[in-house]
Amino acid sequence: MISAYSLSLPPCIAFGAGCRHRVGEILRQQAGSAAPRVFAVCSGSLRRQGCLDEIAARAGLSFCGVFDAVPHDPPLECVDAIMEQLALTSADAVVALGGGSVIDAAKTAAVLARVADRVRPCFEGHAAIVRPGLPMVALPSTAGTGAEVTPNAVLSDHLKGVKRSIRSPFMVPVAALVDPELTLSLPPEVTAHSGLDALTQAVESVISRQATSFSRPLATAAAAALWGHLERAFLDGADLEARTRVAEGSLLGALAFAQSGLGAVHGLAHPIGHALSLPHGLTCAILLPHVLRLNLPACRETLDALATAMGRRDAEDLIDGIDDLCRRLGVPEGFAPYRLAEADLETIIANSRSGSMKANPRDLDDDTLRDLLQRLS
Numbered sequence: 001m002i003s004a005y006s007l008s009l010p011p012c013i014a015f016g017a018g019c020r021h022r023v024g025e026i027l028r029q030q031a032g033s034a035a036p037r038v039f040a041v042c043s044g045s046l047r048r049q050g051c052l053d054e055i056a057a058r059a060g061l062s063f064c065g066v067f068d069a070v071p072h073d074p075p076l077e078c079v080d081a082i083m084e085q086l087a088l089t090s091a092d093a094v095v096a097l098g099g100g101s102v103i104d105a106a107k108t109a110a111v112l113a114r115v116a117d118r119v120r121p122c123f124e125g126h127a128a129i130v131r132p133g134l135p136m137v138a139l140p141s142t143a144g145t146g147a148e149v150t151p152n153a154v155l156s157d158h159l160k161g162v163k164r165s166i167r168s169p170f171m172v173p174v175a176a177l178v179d180p181e182l183t184l185s186l187p188p189e190v191t192a193h194s195g196l197d198a199l200t201q202a203v204e205s206v207i208s209r210q211a212t213s214f215s216r217p218l219a220t221a222a223a224a225a226l227w228g229h230l231e232r233a234f235l236d237g238a239d240l241e242a243r244t245r246v247a248e249g250s251l252l253g254a255l256a257f258a259q260s261g262l263g264a265v266h267g268l269a270h271p272i273g274h275a276l277s278l279p280h281g282l283t284c285a286i287l288l289p290h291v292l293r294l295n296l297p298a299c300r301e302t303l304d305a306l307a308t309a310m311g312r313r314d315a316e317d318l319i320d321g322i323d324d325l326c327r328r329l330g331v332p333e334g335f336a337p338y339r340l341a342e343a344d345l346e347t348i349i350a351n352s353r354s355g356s357m358k359a360n361p362r363d364l365d366d367d368t369l370r371d372l373l374q375r376l377s
């Protein structure tokens, strides 16, 4: 475990039922104005449900523009479209209300708003993000990605067939308002997928090579909270206590993995998700037990300790328990239902060598990854 680290976190993190209503006060402070010009990026369904209007009315805000058409796995063109609309509004701040895709697209558009009109040069590493953009406040409506506190955004380049992160310390939102009430209307399938993403992130953070004495206790607490409450939230979406513990697990896990990095599940999940157009959390959940079994020789002691914190006997018992939980939450045992083809494997392996893979506790060579993917096909 690493004992030297530096933290790059949102200056304001609020958690709890109703905290979304602090957004007006925070945006007024950030913009230095009693009537800030705020641009909203919002999920289409939350806008239709009136959630954005409710928040705006309670916060005394009116928006100078709203973008509500962010698809899953946002493509570069979506970020360009937000930047184009932002440029027309002379906004002083951005608010994002939605899941990880909405927050990631908004974060990227906000940081580039004053310095670029296209995201591709940054995404391809030809241009660096060297200064802050517009202040951005994130209100996550799912409990899973942790995008509200991380310094990166996952974007898809459909032209070149890749999905990966764009990263800068200036992409950390100025405020993350994590309000579990926003997750009450999530359908069970989204609850399961986003919650299993959060569980994967927490477990990968605990065993990461780059885990620190800051990140590991947070990630352990996150894994325990998710373990104890995700199934309850899945079975009864209106259970506010379960929703609260799951949202907190997601937040704590994200604070941890923003420092520690992730692991081979996330290294593989992006190229597999891209190849099969699968939800990110579902892809992670299918991989998690299998990757943990591969990693076990390199992190047995740490996984044993995590198992104890989660009320399981030992590492093997924990991995079996995760496998069982995935089945109860409707996750299949492998990728066979989604037709993972032999022809896709080499591209997936080639595109899996990200920062996440470097943080994995064990080096996994191409042959080991190929064998794993063939077993799951």
Ligand SMILES: [Fe+2]
Pocket (backbone or CB within 6 Å): 145, 197, 198, 201, 266, 280, 284
């Ligand atoms: Fe994830």
